[in-house]
Amino acid sequence: MGLRFFNIRVRMVLTLRTMRRLLCLIPWMGLLVSAVQGQSPPSEARIHYTHRGELTTPAFRIGEECYVALARINELNWSAVVAGSRVTVTAGPHKVTVAPKFHQGQTLIPLGAVLKELGGGTGWAQDDRTFEVWSEVIEIGVEDGSIRIKTSLDVRPSWLRLEGPAGLALDLSGARLTSRSKIGTSGSALVRQATPQTVRILFDKSSPAEPRKALPDLLREWEVPIVPAKGPEPARTPPETRSTGAKEPIQAPPPASLATAPEPSLGGSPAGVEWEPWDKQPPKWSGPLSPQAGPVRMTSDGPQSGSMLLKLSGPLPDAARFTRPEPSVLEIVLPRTRWSADALAGFRSASIKEAVIENRGKEAVLRLTLVRPMGLQLAHEPDGIHLTLIKPNVGDGKLAGKVVVVDAGHGGHDTGARSPDKKLNEKDLALAIANLTAKRLSEQGATVVLTRKGDQFIALKERSEIANRNGAHFFLSVHINSNQVANSSTGGITFYHQQDPVGMLLADCIQGEIAKVSGLPNLGTWSDRRIYETGFAVLRYAKMPAVLIEMGFINNSKDRARMSTADFKEKVAGAIVQGLRAYLGDGKQED
Template identity: 30%
Template sequence: MEPLLRRRAFRVARPPDVWERTGVRQRRLIRTVQLNTIESRRDSKMRLLMGTATVCLGLASLAAAQVSVQYTFFKPTFSPPAVRSGDECLVPVESLQRLGWVAVPGQGEIQVRAEEKTLKLKVQQRSGVPYVSLSDAVRQLGGMAKWLDQKSFQVLSLVQAIEVSKDSARVRASLPVDVSVFTLDAPPRLVVDVKGAAIAAGAPPKTDGPCRYAQFAPDVVRIVLDMNAVPKVASKPKPGKDLTISFAGGTILTQAPVILRPPVVGADDEAETVLRIPYEGPKPSSVSAMRGPDGAIWIRVPQAKPSEDANGTAISSVSLASATIERSPWGDVGVRLELRRPMGVTVSPGEKEIVVRVVRPRNASLALSNAVLFVDAGHGGTDTGAQAKLPDGKIVNEKDVTLPIAQEVSRLLMTDGATSVMTRDSDFNPGLYARAEAANDSSAHFFISIHANSNTVVNSMSGTFVYYHADDMDSRVLAECISEEIGRVSGLPNHGVRSDYTLYPNKGLAVLRTAKMPAVLIEVAYLNNEEDRKLLVDPSFQKKIAEAIVRGIKVYLGVKAEG
């Protein structure tokens, strides 16, 4: 048999008796591919220069760039101007009154009275002028903030509730907003555009009364009341967090609720369970499946109510421990699914019923001893990945903390009889695209890529993210299994799972995009966070994370989680 891949190629770790039964084809890796600069973590070392003033952030040296701020519906002017420092927008303390805020200075931090709340903000000096992070303040206030470009910062208020009565509509939001109110006559409608606002993903506003709403523009939430005649707007409120629009004439057309009847199990075996949820009323405009804070899967149906015979009714199947119609953690009514093991879930609303398919993900029926897993230690060789500079001048490289974790994952998998293939087992760079290509060529069952995170503001973020590609259901299930196990033991914030489209829309990450099997990328912790970094370089923490990753893989394969 041709030798395995030479040094600077992939190492296959497997028990001696696995060679013939795996049939994994071996080949030499003869080319490498330059790392895609967009996906390289070297952006943590880049410098944004403006004049001669720079702000040192570990190895990242960033210039504070003057920026414009859009605060919900208006543009305040700051003197001195607001500046950008990494991912943060800083505003001068003396100009906080432009936002209607009151600051009480202190040593190292200040208290700010803003939007009926008291905030604690760290003071940062810029040329002798005290600044605070507007980004941090908005997070504490429950708003949303983002950069539109390098020099434009936008703050949006989140719509929290919409209440409709026979002659008024009330809108409550996390930050002050303004509204534009107008009517339409074909058919008759009252329209309220909430300016400087957004709808939070996964946290829609609570509604009381018949209305429709949507994100009409990036900074406008539109609320529509269907009427039997064109109403007359009696008053338009002043900007604020709690606004009431009064009107007269016309009657609001009540949208019939969706009445959910007890679910019925259709086809049912280990590979797939089909759950049918009959309903009465209009066809739901949108139906979604979401994981709740209790780990259950919720089928969310807008404006749903349980039928009289649905309350307390529970069913089970091969894949489902239970399926019940209940009030969800978000306040609406939905169908709660408790799964017997990790499964993918798809939802299709029909004319008379909602069809839910609970599907066993790819390769989930394998025994671990029959599985082939590629374990990828991120970066390597001249590609250091993210870097952090210690007080003594030493440099910590991402490539040096991912390798021991990957090696321990591989060792644990081999101990359990699996075939473990490492993309690198020493300090070299196999090439970005070559990593997943080799896994594809070897017909591997899983691809696990291990990384350490970083951003442009030292100590501003902490914890773990696990990424899957696009909307791939199987990879998402694997990511959820691994994320949950890491969250049990890391002692760090667990940010859960995310599609790589949240990083690079419509493109994602190369190693996930090109993998043809369930694949995840794990950002274990932040290298430029002092507390995270202490853990990342600790061998006992590295071992703990490796064990959690392997447990997550076992859970995906149907092995019950320990503890």
């Protein structure tokens, strides 16, 4: 009984739903008819969308409008809600309600109508099939030591080094100048439409603009100070001209130095704005900006640290990095950069024995041979790379007399990692290597404190506290690695804490020596942040230079066989001692 009654109800609901659906379709069918009858039938189209270039999103041209499927507008980072015969599109903070069309079972959204509300410019390219979308330049001002850019949609900025008369250009990809664009330049810059989708700000070569802030990936409203032009003071637009709020483009005097350069047709267009058709003037640039590096100079040199500035003509396309091929050698690598010829002219430093510059492929390399091992920090600043040399306190530079805490990992109920057959425990192998290291260090005259001498459990924090309480100069923690899959990894790693430049130096010195004798692959030195965001507890709490050494993988049969040998344990213990001596500059015949 109950079942039958239920069936009837379901059938009634379905019928109502079907009817509602049919009613909903009526206005849509009307739209479809208007699309086909009133205008040319939909034809397939492409979209060239601002800085994003050509989209893969299918599009249709109906009359002068370009339509995209409702189901695909997420590709424009939009969302939409259909309500009756209207669609409300949400684009960032904006909501735009438009009338859709219906074609081949799809709901189509008029792209031009939405973009008009968002302030974007649209139009069909000459091929009649490409719908171009651009960001209108609302304002560009290069004056009073700053660049000011305002556009209606996001544009992608990039610096370019030009071969022509102008030295540096800032390209705004996806942007177009219109008659409403407000352009104001001090005379040291020129604004032009370089391609239909690129607005270029050309800076006078005699006054290279140097941004004080890294370029954002995308911008819509941006103001950034630039280093004032060198040489003669550029003519500045009087402040009252800028503050009129006039909708007309600001009339700036034509830039004299650019007017004499072979950049044609500067006259005839509003000063500071060039309306050169892009196809008649193929842009001439040498690819993405490759800044020039140099000069290199020492800005300060004290007993604990030294500062250097490596000047750059523009921002680096990629981050600078450094390597330490030897404890006393640092190589600073600037990607896609060239050295200026006299970058090292007049360079002198009491901390550096030798400085060499080299263009290696697309990289500019500065090789510094230091008077002794030092830590290094790099900072990217708008004027170039700031290098800080950290000179660790090594006392008399001798291992003898130093206090070294050697920490054998795990212990007691904490076995650490285990071999797959459970016969070999990390805690035992680590203790054996720690004890051998302690013996070697004592022989060299160092005072050694072992966190554990036997098989006992010690909390992580207590291990570093032992070092802190004893006023240790070094904390060395010995471990054996393991991972999820047996035999999938091999080799040794020495960890330092976070970004600690002195810990990194100590790790480089020790791992470099271990790699020479271990017979296992060298996986290098790693920040402990690669494992845990807060790093390893034993390194975090230690107040002195501290490293954690993972000798090899206990779940790799080759590593295990090698690490089990007396030869391995003896040699890595000796290598740890050698690494400490390298760090201290001990035993080196420097003079």
